[in-house]
Amino acid sequence: MGSESLHAPRERLSRRTLTIHHAIVSIMEELEAVDWYRQRADDCEDEELREILLHNMREEIEHAAMALEWLRRYDADVDEQFRTYLFTDGKPIMAVEEGAEHEEAPEDVGLDADATKPPSPAPSGRRKTIGSLKGKKG
Ligand SMILES: [Fe+2]
Numbered sequence: 001m002g003s004e005s006l007h008a009p010r011e012r013l014s015r016r017t018l019t020i021h022h023a024i025v026s027i028m029e030e031l032e033a034v035d036w037y038r039q040r041a042d043d044c045e046d047e048e049l050r051e052i053l054l055h056n057m058r059e060e061i062e063h064a065a066m067a068l069e070w071l072r073r074y075d076a077d078v079d080e081q082f083r084t085y086l087f088t089d090g091k092p093i094m095a096v097e098e099g100a101e102h103e104e105a106p107e108d109v110g111l112d113a114d115a116t117k118p119p120s121p122a123p124s125g126r127r128k129t130i131g132s133l134k135g136k137k138g
Pocket of ligand 1: 030033059060063064
């Protein structure tokens with residue numbers, strides 16, 4: 001029995017899509033566990049058990065971070081977004097988004113010819129987004 005969260009017939013999905021699916025489902029489970037542990041810790045009246053629950057919550061955050069890093073390394077689109085938005089402390093996130101939209105180089109816009117192969121990483125500082133396609137003049 002595989003994942004029950006596929007949204008297309010399994011035989012029509014590429015190995016790459018299934019691999020990414022496994023990572024995404026795992027990340028979802030780790031983050032759900034983080035949420036559960038935090039809620040249980042809030043609701044726990046025993047101080048020692050609360051500390052254990054919070055410790056376990058932090059372990060789940062570590063697991064989520066490891067899987068997110070794997071996904072970033074595996075998928076160039078994830079890598080591009082993480083490089084744009086993560087660790088941008090001190091700058092409003094929407095300002096980061098506005099800046100990224102204006103950095104777009106027109107030659108980067110387009111779909112990969114073979115979606116079953118990993119996309120090659122975009123050159124740094126260049127982005128391709130659906131949002132930027134909307135405002136593009138032909
Ligand atoms: Fe975990």
